[in-house]
Amino acid sequence: MPATAVVRSAAHDLRAAGVDSAVVEAQLICAHVLGIDRSALPLADAVDASGLAEIDRMVAARIADRTPIQYLLGRAVSGRLDLAVGPGVFIPRPETELLVEDALAALPAPGDGPGPVVVDLCAGSGTLALEIAHARPDARVHAVELHDQALDWLRRNAAERAAAGDTPLVVHSGDATDPGILAELRGRVDAVVSNPPYIPRTDDLPAEVLGHEPATALFGGVDGLAVITPLVGVAAGLLAPGGHLAVEHDEETGASVASVVEAQGRFGTVEQHTDLAGRPRFVTATRLGDRDDDDELDPTVRKGTTR
Ligand SMILES: C[S@@+](CC[C@H](N)C(=O)[O-])C[C@H]1O[C@@H](n2cnc3c(N)ncnc32)[C@H](O)[C@@H]1O
Structure with missing residues (x-):
């Protein structure tokens, strides 16, 4: 035929x-x-x-x-990259691209000293981390993911991109809400980016999403802030003064996320951003303070594992 x-x-x-x-x-x-x-x-x-x-x-x-077309094909286009996806991992969405562009614009220019340190919290397939590593070969990019199936896809994509010539990611198995995660990077990070689970609990989602993508990737508790709130505290601990935070959120929670970042106390210049459709989509902020003003890390908190 x-x-x-x-x-x-x-x-x-x-x-x-x-x-x-x-x-x-x-x-x-x-x-x-x-x-x-x-x-x-x-x-x-x-x-x-x-x-x-x-x-x-x-x-x-x-x-x-209603199996998502990306799961059937085993691939998803993600900005400039083509990533492996399948059951167990969130499918990268085009709206996240603007957050990547924002973070890249906020990084120190190449060539001035050592390359920037970037952390992607809740990395999933690795789209944010891999896009940044692709655009900035001088950057040391760390990607943190909690769930095993998503970690498998993250490692696969990281290996594919490294084989294609991009600077390899540092992949961490760990909880992005754990105050002890990446303790070795505390106060040294130039940018923290995150597209965490943020949908307020609901059954009103397309069958492709609700029936196939992991709930652990989608939902952020009743108000959509269950992961974002502790994650903002983690980001405050990781970022160097002047460091950049960018967190994606549900289109209904932009003001709440901005309030969470402001209430955290260690961020200034908190700004809300819309996506190309004009919907509230991510919040950015700058880490305030001097390099030495951090509280000492509580030695009893669990340190995230690095595999
Ligand atoms: C909305 S998906 C986004 C994935 C990827 N950043 C992207 O933009 O395509 C959220 C991801 O966070 C992971 N996750 C959920 N809770 C987490 C936690 N406490 N620590 C680390 N990762 C977590 C999920 O497994 C999922 O891969």
Whole structure:
């Protein structure tokens, strides 16, 4: 069967099932199975029986239980990068790109002394950390993730990007809300970036999200602040004076997150930012103070493990 006819048929089935972007998804599935770029489909060879069976299987999975297209393809485009994703890891979203751009603009310029130290708390697939490491090869980028399945994807993506020539990440298995995490970096970090779990608890999410992405990646307690609040304290401990904090949040919680950062007491210049659709999306702030003004780290707090 000609590839273009296969695309038409798959797009028809997807559209009939209410899938948005049915044509693009049909193209992506067919191109994936044929091992070619989507743009090459019009000139592709006919699809053989095993190819047709695989395309049918993927279209059926997309329709039957709304498996995200990125999980079916095993990849997600993330800014300038193409990352491996699948069950157990949050799929990077385009709106997070603006936070990456903001953090890159806040880093000290290359060439002046040692490269910057950056920490990504709640790293998931590694999108923030890997984008920054890609754009700033002189940076030492640390990525912290708590959950084992997400850690597996993070390590896989970190290894892929390192093999492609990017500066390797330092991956840490640990809790981003633990005051003792990354104790060795305390007061030395130039930027902390985070896209943590932040959705206020709800059942009102698309089936692709609710039925497939891990709840531990999505929800931040009843008010969406359960992870963000302690994480802001951790960031205050890690950042050097003048260091930059950028935290993504739910579109309903921008003012609350700004209040959390202000109430933490060690940040100034707290600003709210919108995404390209004009929705409140992330908060930034600058770490106040002198290098020596930190409270001593409580020696009884658990130190995060580094694998
Ligand atoms: C919304 S996802 C974002 C992942 C990634 N930063 C991105 O933008 O695609 C949040 C991530 O935080 C992780 N996570 C949740 N609680 C955590 C905690 N206390 N410490 C570290 N990571 C945590 C989840 O497993 C998930 O990978």
